[in-house]
Amino acid sequence: MSGVRTYQNLNSLVTRLRDDLNDKELVLLYAYNRTGKTRLSMDFKDRGKRNNNGKPDTLYFNAFTEDLFTWENDLENDSARGLKVNYESRFFDGFSSLGLEPTIDEYLSRYADFGFDFDYKEIRQGGETFSKPYFVKFSKDTQENIKISRGEESIFIWCIFMAICERILDSHESYQWVKYIYVDDPISSLDDNNAVAITCDLAKLLRRATNRKNESGISNPLKIVVSSHHSLFFNVMCNEIGRAKENEPKVKHRRYFLHRPNSEGIYTLQPTEDTPFFHHVASLAELQKAADPETGKLYTFHFNALRSIMEKTAAFFGHSDISFCLKKIDNDENRALFNRVLNLLSHGSYAIFEPTPMGEDNQNLFRQILKDFIASFQFDLPKIFAEPSARKPT
Incomplete structure (x- = not known):
């Protein structure tokens, strides 16, 4: 698949992903928050149930997984604090017989320094206990x-x-039904150190999953989708999955930038090919769309967004502030003006949820700064904002 493809709804997008996994082992998706990643993961799971007479084929991790756990403060006695577990979920099938606690502890000790203790009880389900x-x-x-x-x-x-x-990789009987693993935004609230550690551990596990063999030694890979809005996670995952490892076959995979151009339910997929997709490049494309004099809408918070991208660009080149980016602009007069404008207009209290339209003079300044910045650094922006009619429909 090459170029930007348009999908009219999540259902057609699920079809695309499952088709990809017929000849690939893993799909990586990068998408902004509020694109619909969680809904996509649930639609992917539901498609499996429809295809298998109501029997699931996908183990997923997303916001719904975290909702299986609810914090209890024990307000009455202030003593029995902990997480309540929604044990009715199939997620916990065979939990006690799997011997999971040592494995949980092994992973947890890499990222945190607290202990845990599960309480169990006998649950009657479907005539069995x-x-x-x-x-x-x-x-x-x-x-x-x-x-x-x-x-x-x-x-x-x-x-x-x-x-x-x-345990799935060990082919435990409680999870024989799992053919696909779908992971959506596993590290949205973690610091960068833990983010990198968790991403590397996940990539290592997924490489094993894609190279899994059955008892006869025949290839029996799990099919995997991973989606995230976290740029560091995505780039580390691309590097870990994309490169060849000694004594391991290369993972056959696809990488996409998933975008929803508007609120009408239309989605686009753009392959990111061999280069990890950088968040700030996609953000620049968003700003370029907003700055279009005919179809865009500029708000005061866009100055904050542009300054943030400049700071990330400067940091990438080892510099501490945006003056590095402004020095790349040839015109001395413009450089001084742009510096004053960015410092003044990017430090206001501009709420995204109550956006203030940008004045006409500031709009012209914003467009000029953005144009010169993109030209100076020769950004190759993703072509995700063409009119839907100009793209290949699906």
């Missing part, structure tokens, strides 16, 4: 029932998912 977790308590050193942060909650839940994936 299962032992399932219903509560998790946390500790640190000698302190019991401690409160952990939201970020630590996310890490803990992620470690459970990784431990389950390990």
Whole structure:
């Protein structure tokens, strides 16, 4: 697949992804927040159930997975604090028989320094009785029932998912139904250090999943989709999955930038090919669209966005502020003016949720700064904003 493709709804997008996985082992998607990544993951899961007479084929991690855990503060006694577990989910099938806790602890110890303890109870489901977790308590050193942060909650839940994936790779009977793994935004609330560590661990596990063999030694790979709005995660994943590893076959995969040009439910996919897709390049394309005199709408917060991109560009080249970017602009008079404008107009309290239209003079200045910045650094912007009629429909 080459060029930008347009999809009229999530259903056709799911078809594209599942078709890709017929001859590829993994699909990487980069998309902004509010593009519809979580809904896409659920539609992908639902398609599997429809194709298999109601039987699932996809184990997924997304916002719904995290919602299986709810924090309990025990306001009455202020003692039994921890996470309540929605044990009715199939996510916890065979949990007690899998011996997951040592594997969870092995992963968790890489990213955090607290302990955990599951409480189990017998659950009657479909005429059978299962032992399932219903509560998790946390500790640190000698302190019991401690409160952990939201970020630590996310890490803990992620470690459970990784431990389950390990059992899937071991072909445990409780997860024989899993043919696809769909991971959506696993690290949205983590700092960069943990983000890189978790991404590398995930990439290592996914490489094993794509090279899985059955008991007869015949190739039996799991098919995988990973989506994220986190640029660091995406770039590390591209590097880890894309390069060949010693004594391992290369992972056959595709990388896309997923975009929703408007609120009408139309989606576009652009292959990112061999180069990791940088978030600030896509953001520049968004700003270029907003700056179009005929079809765009410029708001005061766009100055904040442009300054942020300039700061990232300067940092990429090892410089501490945007003066590096402005020095690339040939015209001395413009350079001084642009510097004053960016410093003045990018530090206001401009709310994205209550946007203020930009005045005409400022619009002209913004367009000139953006034009000169793009030209000076020769950015190759993604062609994701062409009119839908000009793209290949699907």
